[in-house]
Amino acid sequence: MSSDIALGIDLGTSYSCVAIASGGPPQVIPNEWGERTHASVVSFLEDGHVLVGNDAKKNIITNAENTVYSAKRLIGRFYFSDEVKKAQAVMPYGIIEGPNNAVRIKVRERVMAVPEISALVLKEMKAVAETHLGHPVTKAVVTCPAYFNDNQRQATKDAGRIAGLEVLRIINEPTAAALAYGFGKDITQKICVYDLGGGTFDVSILEIGKDVFEVLSTAGDTYLGGDDFDDRIMAWLAEDFLKKHGLDLRQNKFCLQMLKEAGERAKIEVGRDGVADISVPGICQSPEGQVLDLAQRLGAEQFNKMVMDLVQCTFKVCDEALQSARLTAADVDAVILVGGPTRLPIVRSSVRHYFQKEPLTGVDPDEVVALGAAIQGAALLNRDAAEYGQASYLLDVTPLTLRVGTVGGFSERIIDKNTPIPIEKSKTFTTSRDGQDRVKIRVYQGEESKVDGCELLGEFEFTGFRVGYRGEVQIQVTFEIDSNGIVNVSATDLETGQRTSSTISLSSGLSEQDLKKAVDDNAGIELARTQHAV
Amino acid sequence: MDAQFLIEVETLATVLDQLDYYGVLKLEPGAGAADVKAAYYRESRTFHPDRYAAVESVEVREMIGRIYRRINEAYTVLRDDQKRVKYQADVSGPDRRNKLRFTEAEESAVQADQKRKQEEQLGQTPNGRKFYSAALIEINAQRWEAAERALKGALMYESGNARFKEALAMVQGELEKSRPKGDYRIK
Numbered sequence: 001m002s003s004d005i006a007l008g009i010d011l012g013t014s015y016s017c018v019a020i021a022s023g024g025p026p027q028v029i030p031n032e033w034g035e036r037t038h039a040s041v042v043s044f045l046e047d048g049h050v051l052v053g054n055d056a057k058k059n060i061i062t063n064a065e066n067t068v069y070s071a072k073r074l075i076g077r078f079y080f081s082d083e084v085k086k087a088q089a090v091m092p093y094g095i096i097e098g099p100n101n102a103v104r105i106k107v108r109e110r111v112m113a114v115p116e117i118s119a120l121v122l123k124e125m126k127a128v129a130e131t132h133l134g135h136p137v138t139k140a141v142v143t144c145p146a147y148f149n150d151n152q153r154q155a156t157k158d159a160g161r162i163a164g165l166e167v168l169r170i171i172n173e174p175t176a177a178a179l180a181y182g183f184g185k186d187i188t189q190k191i192c193v194y195d196l197g198g199g200t201f202d203v204s205i206l207e208i209g210k211d212v213f214e215v216l217s218t219a220g221d222t223y224l225g226g227d228d229f230d231d232r233i234m235a236w237l238a239e240d241f242l243k244k245h246g247l248d249l250r251q252n253k254f255c256l257q258m259l260k261e262a263g264e265r266a267k268i269e270v271g272r273d274g275v276a277d278i279s280v281p282g283i284c285q286s287p288e289g290q291v292l293d294l295a296q297r298l299g300a301e302q303f304n305k306m307v308m309d310l311v312q313c314t315f316k317v318c319d320e321a322l323q324s325a326r327l328t329a330a331d332v333d334a335v336i337l338v339g340g341p342t343r344l345p346i347v348r349s350s351v352r353h354y355f356q357k358e359p360l361t362g363v364d365p366d367e368v369v370a371l372g373a374a375i376q377g378a379a380l381l382n383r384d385a386a387e388y389g390q391a392s393y394l395l396d397v398t399p400l401t402l403r404v405g406t407v408g409g410f411s412e413r414i415i416d417k418n419t420p421i422p423i424e425k426s427k428t429f430t431t432s433r434d435g436q437d438r439v440k441i442r443v444y445q446g447e448e449s450k451v452d453g454c455e456l457l458g459e460f461e462f463t464g465f466r467v468g469y470r471g472e473v474q475i476q477v478t479f480e481i482d483s484n485g486i487v488n489v490s491a492t493d494l495e496t497g498q499r500t501s502s503t504i505s506l507s508s509g510l511s512e513q514d515l516k517k518a519v520d521d522n523a524g525i526e527l528a529r530t531q532h533a534v
Numbered sequence: 535m536d537a538q539f540l541i542e543v544e545t546l547a548t549v550l551d552q553l554d555y556y557g558v559l560k561l562e563p564g565a566g567a568a569d570v571k572a573a574y575y576r577e578s579r580t581f582h583p584d585r586y587a588a589v590e591s592v593e594v595r596e597m598i599g600r601i602y603r604r605i606n607e608a609y610t611v612l613r614d615d616q617k618r619v620k621y622q623a624d625v626s627g628p629d630r631r632n633k634l635r636f637t638e639a640e641e642s643a644v645q646a647d648q649k650r651k652q653e654e655q656l657g658q659t660p661n662g663r664k665f666y667s668a669a670l671i672e673i674n675a676q677r678w679e680a681a682e683r684a685l686k687g688a689l690m691y692e693s694g695n696a697r698f699k700e701a702l703a704m705v706q707g708e709l710e711k712s713r714p715k716g717d718y719r720i721k
Contacts, residue, residue, distance in 0.1 A: 168587070209575055211579070212575045212578060212579065214575075376584075379584060379587075380584060380587040380588065381587075381588055382588060383588045383589075385584070385585045385586070385587075385588065386585055386586050386588070386589050387536070393578050393579060393582045393584065393585075394584065395578055395582075419606075419610055420606040420609060420610060421606070422583065422599065422602060422603050422606065423603055423606045423607060423610070424603050424607070425607075426637075427638060480603070483583060483584070
């Protein structure tokens, strides 16, 4: 029985959610305490146990150095990237450099790769589902932002494997949301999914033709999310405090965490009630030993002013997506909102204004992605599908242009963004020296012709082809993007038709050996499940 | 999966490299954008790999994967108006056998063609094009002075462009008309 069930897991920057669809409408699986979404926070306790979820979130303040949050911002990134530098400045946990420019997280003398942290969140989701269902589950469909590149997708897939899950598919969050919206409805519409999450923003334009869900275009910003709204409130609070007391709360990581929590709470309150009363008693001590409180009131108008430019940024991305789909805002029949920050009235009213249409509110923005993933999970396990057809077909696209590096720091386009996947494309390379026995190519993803503006996916080295004079040997390199949006590269000698062997000499990912070790380590970690009782 | 479908998959996988994109999508040559989309949806319903994800035979799954990648490739080319025209011409031509797949060479031919058309219409230099496009907007709005300025800007980059000169003469004629007659101008 257990082999016939696949979970749908929304692995979010701030919150994660798990759902299942087995004979009937998809459902979110709550944990033992009835919570339906779980903070993507991993706290390493003194006794060696690991606490994940909303309880772990409380430890961001009390056990700051040993509590990892927003790991998704770091997944699949190189150590030298801006996002990592930014995280290092604000995160209380250790972010260090690993081999091959990779990022490692250091907590309690333990060094882990970022997918290992995400794997612990997935492990918790798996445990929540298993507790609810009463039997083990080994398969899942995991979602990621549509705008994730190959490195980030690969790392997400690795996280699933480390958690002991067979990841049937990585699907894009907006596509999952569209599936949850249109599944079984028999509609023909053009829809826009506006997905503002904790750390990323995605827009996908889809055309639904009954059972076919065709993604026409996707665009996004992996550096824009609800966290940035919190940052604005934090900056305002900190500046104000600095003026009043001459102390900068941002200088101390402990104060910073309290400030962050206050900022997040204020954002939610101001969105819900129109005003937020911020009060953090004893946030810090003056040099004279006086205990200082943080107290402020944030009104809706003031908050809207603070974040207006962030909201405007999302519409630049919408413009781009619509343009790629060759549509205008008026062509869109329905707008689906996804992600917690879309609850904010400022976001809703701006979306309404942009599309001249009331966004749909029937679906819960926190749960819709997991529900869509669960539907896709059920579809992938459906043995009858081959016989009778399946209820829905996802036709997704690659979000970024695939490129190879050429001379002088430039690159050449191989597969354009918004091309339907799975797809393959070949390119012929010739040797440039007599007797050359290896060819190296670097593969990138991005929209700039200069490689500096693109993300390096890896360097591939091909050997084992005929050796001849320069220009004589032709090697055909095939680039394939699979249904997960993951890139595979292979090469053949064009004359002999022999496949050449290839090795990845540079990559942000984990080696097979590292992965195996991570799987074992993960299996040895016990999740704490007791804190609620205290 | 029934035996007949299996035979279809095997046959299609074998002849895939001899089919043109219309054949892959089971379309009549010369079909338009709407037909292409309908055919793409139809073939997706039949060959989408998700449908066969639970099929045990790796071989069958690989064959279907190969077919579906080609379906996507065909759709990518045929849905694009410019590429479709070029492709249609290529496969009806004498070199049909080598033109069944739209490769880098064809891709760059389409791009070069597009660039040439753009240059013909708007100018050879990026700055010339920029000024000339701005001038066209001003002319449309009948803001003659602004149009004159933009055209003079465009001519700085492409002094020999006949189209620019012609437009400038037209704009200056309009300006002359709108100027009050008989007034003297301060030098």
